[in-house]
Amino acid sequence: MTTIISLTILGVLVLFLGIMKKQSWLLPVILLGLVVSMGLTIMDWNTFKVYYHEMIVVDNVSVAFSTVLIFSAFLIFSLASHYYRGVQRPLDDIFGVMIFALAGAVMMTSYGNLIMLFLGIETLSIALYVLAGSHKEAITSNEATLKYFLLGSFLSGFLLFGIALIYGSSGTFDLQKISVYVSSCAGDYPPMFLAGLFLLIIGLAFKIAIVPFHFWAPDVYEGTPTLLTAFMATVVKTASIVAMFRFFTHTFQGIHGAWETTIWVMAAFTILLGNLTGVYQPNLKRMLAYSSISHSGYMLLAVVAFSPMSENALLLYTLSYSIATISAFGILILIREAHGNDYFSSLNGMAKTNPLEAFCLTVAMLSLAGIPPLAGFMAKYYLFTTALEKGLVWLVIVAIAGSAISVAYYFKPIMAMYLKESNGVKLEVETSYKVHLFFMTMLIILIGLLPFLLIGLL
């Protein structure tokens, strides 16, 4: 709760700074504010609290994932000063909206009531519709926001309809009471409840970009300003998957029956389709879009394999995925800036001209591909162990086949950077940005080497 309050205050403060024309204060205040709110979040560790008639439930799971979200946002804001340098227009609106979106994301990790879930999703989504179109002059940005808005609002309708049907059959929005209702049904659910459940799953699957509800993702990612794409690919995805996970853990104490098969199949298709389509992408940004789709599939594994371990597996996975993805987007920003595009040929010979950036992108790619001993491998390994413990052998085999396929595209930038002749363009990077990239790379390596710091937290 303190997290949501502090983030909201931070958002308002940012808007005030805009009114007072203190543009140069914006980022320092935001970064400091995020650190403070992260600190406030962590202070709630091991204190189980409920607010407003169990609208908001703060438990260790929500604390951990809120921290991941705020940390991801912190990493993204650290890239902002470079991304928006030379931009004349005031930025307080963009930053403010980002922080409100973050508050929405935090609500999605700590809801105890379906109304709160819907509020969180809408706070996040409406902010994102604005952010996707925040590059007003670019036609691609306009296209992205229109697509995202049309589909997103449509799917929000699904979600709301699903919640309504669940309410209709169980008579409550409260997760605890739904849980009681579920156990009273003893496996025999009325069709209305099931229909509501499936609509809810579809609504969330859209936000996470799970096959077959992923079609918006590549186009929207490509058109959205790169910094905000990073936000979409990490913060939004983490929040949505946690929301889905939370729904199933709190109502069904796990997952079984028809929706187990549904989610199983969705996970398998997401992994395979995301990875296979990723191979054919011509540029880095679209490739990262498909990479993020396929990673949603892996995260779904944690939902299917519900067990005490899977919360922790999801935590490790979202964290390592977010860091590696933000790091990759950080370099993508540089490439698009220098070349005006991000075709793989633009990366040619980067190892010679920008060895540090090439190294950072390589580590990020290897981590996403799940190559030991990096964070991505540890996360995948832990997730697969969790799934195998539940006896999901075939799903794990599909996931591993997906990892093998993913190497084919994660190596494209690496091959371009190290093996192709340079095109002579040197990326201009200030030292602070380099330090930031290096910091994220070190984090990826450290989480890979010391995963026990995170395993066993939850």
Added chain:
Amino acid sequence: MLTVILILLPLLLSLIIIAIRREKAIRQFALAGSLIEFGVAVAAFIQYKTSCHCNLLFTADWLSTLGVSLKFGMDGISLLMVMLTTFLVPVIILASFRHSYHRPAAFYSLILLMEMALTGVFVSFDGLVFYIFWELALIPAYFICAVWGGNDRIRITFKFFIYTFTGSLFMLVALLYLYFKTPLPHSFDFQWLYAATLTPVEQTWIFGAFFLAFAIKIPIFPLHTWQPDTYSGAPAAGSMLLAGIMLKMGIYGMIRWMIPVCHEAVQQYASVAIILAITGIVYASVIAIRQSDMKRLVAYSSIAHVGLIAAGVFALTPNAMEGAVIQMVSHGINIVGLFIVIDIIEQRTGTRTIGSLGGIAVKAPRLAIVFMIILLGSIALPLTNGFIGEFLLLLGLFEYSMVFAAIAGLTIIFSAVYMLWMYQRTMLGKTNETTEKISDLSWSEMAVFVPLVIMIIWIGLFPGLFLDVALPDVMQVLNYIK
């Protein structure tokens, strides 16, 4: 403690070396570092032989909730592999001095990183840690071959990477599955993995996954298609690391835990595996005879030789297994020697096409002598290192099945045919315009070959020292087959 030093030292060296600027300093540092590493390995060997048979064990917690611990140690088999690795790496580094590679710091750093990963594979006593090192070895190997390789290197090395990575992932699935079959509390410790209770069906699947991973690495027919291209496209040092050491990871893995873990399935499918391996021997030998490129010829000869080792492993007799262990060492030494010779010839004449060479012995007698010794080792002439290994392997195979032994025995005849033919057409005869100006080995180049030649003759004359080290552990592995 020595075991941990063996892993950490190369890692440290590879990190330091990036900071060095002058090429000469980089080379000297890399050589000195790898020699120190060899010294540590020798110290471990002496300690193991003389004072304690305590496996030089080191244990530390890592992921205790997941049953993963940092458990390193060496038994006789690992010790021989570590000796081979640490012995070959300085030789490979020394042999690379003749080339002036661009970005030398990265090059030598990657070689040392690779040494670290290879050593890690051989000393891990924990399944997951083994897997991590196994995959880690792939990254430097990929970059060495892809950055400093020859024509078409990008496509070739990518094929190599995808092939081996896919194989390893199957191993990962099997390993994870196995983990849940270990006694409670689950653990990746080898002893735990050995104790896993598996139904016959599970054994078959796990065997299949392991076999795929190891067979790709070795490679066993029909999973060998990445190998000739990769060996011939890689820089000399890359081919040596891959053929000399990296492929031994596969055979080592089979002996170390595929056989103990799925012993029933191994027994059941041994004949299938042997048939595949023997098919590979004949197939690769026939292709080797038809090769016009020296490096490709050696690559195919390697498939044949390694096929024999793999067949020996599956014969599951003490003789064959001993032969496999000693032959891993010998094959590593011989193939590195052959690749260096080919590299020297290629550098001086600009070609490695057999047809356009000839008469080198007249102009470069020292090179011809060295080449001959290595070649004899590789065709398993008595009193060279190749003999004892192939003899034991064939003997063991004979105990398993006479027919298999007879067919596998063709490898000796075949390898004599293609190797001597290659020698005859490149070294003997008249010189032509490409070989006219070839100069003989310089003294620094002799220094590369001296240790190799010494080892070829030493193992040939006194194989007992090496056989004794491995024997108890070989017997222990075979104890699971009953």
